[in-house]
Amino acid sequence: MDYNLIKLIHVIVVLLFLVIYLIKTILLVANKTSGLATFTKVVKVPEMIISTLFLVTGIYMLTQIGASKLLIIKIILVLLSIPIAIIGFKKKNKILAVLSLLMIIMSYGLAEMNKKNIEKQTVDSDVSNVNDPNYDIKKHGESVYIAYCQSCHGTGGTNGAGGADLTISQMNMKTMTEQVKNGSSTMAGFKDVLNEQEVNAVVVYVLTLKK
Ligand code: HEC
Structure with missing residues (x-):
């Protein structure tokens, strides 16, 4: 189901x-x-x-x-x-x-x-520069994750304070992108604070956490 x-x-x-x-x-x-x-x-x-x-x-x-x-x-x-x-x-x-x-x-x-206002965080410019030939989307995603998601979802996606365990998430790229942008009943949406590239990067990173 x-x-x-x-x-x-x-x-x-x-x-x-x-x-x-x-x-x-x-x-x-x-x-x-x-x-x-x-x-x-x-x-x-x-x-x-x-x-x-x-x-x-x-x-x-x-x-x-x-x-x-x-x-x-x-x-x-x-x-x-x-x-x-x-x-x-x-x-x-x-x-x-x-x-x-x-x-x-x-x-x-x-x-x-749980859906408190989200404040804009600074993400390390070393990893967020898409024009850098060494740009690694997973590294970028990880730093977005640490800045915005870790407080609820915990290190590596497990046992955070109040967030779902992301290592067992059954979401795919598309549904997870939706979740991050628009949120859900208990999680705020990030479409106003994260740009497309940041959303993509964080989703790619979170998908790598799956067990
Ligand atoms: C304020 C706490 C909080 C923050 C910050 C937060 N989340 Fe969540 N997240 C939740 C809660 C609670 C749920 C469970 C919500 C539900 O199922 O409706 C959830 C669910 C999810 C899910 C769905 C998992 C599943 O399979 O059902 C994903 C994916 C997710 N969060 C990713 C993220 C990402 C990526 C970020 C950072 C950009 C983030 N979350 C930031 C609280 C948070």
Whole structure:
């Protein structure tokens, strides 16, 4: 199965999950008890499908990108929010219902937090000069990597703080170029700070890290 397709399904499912949750919480907080009962009944089956997909795609992604500290905190938040939500809705406890919703939103926010503004770094001009007859795209890529990527992805692509393990990435030149330029749910895109040559170089370098 294609990782990007699974991820897309995961993101859609998470959004649907959040929408259902938000509507339920609003109905509960607004004391619309019969409305809540009707809505809960209507979404019962879709919700079961959504939760299953949420879990299955999430686990698949976890096996592919490895668990970073941030991801573990996210997972704990989501897992904790489930029993809190169940109790909250069963006992019609507004505080618990809102709390569980906040926990889910927070875990989403944690992912966004990782996308801090990227500052332009200086890359050694000895390796970045394409007109130099000794220009080596991998060396150039490595210095771009050290300047921009290593903080999250770690030395040599493994066990960084919060980034995916790049040595097991299944991406190819094209999809990885996309990822670096546009980012993803938890990684900022670099198209405004890196030029085409730098993007190419860093992708060529990262592809050499594959086990
Ligand atoms: C602020 C932290 C951070 C920085 C800086 C960062 N990344 Fe990432 N990167 C992540 C996270 C988190 C993921 C997992 C995201 C996901 O799957 O949506 C990721 C995923 C990736 C992936 C996808 C791996 C896969 O197979 O799913 C690639 C490739 C990648 N990063 C390359 C880079 C490169 C190249 C740079 C530097 C130009 C970089 N990253 C900088 C956090 C970062």
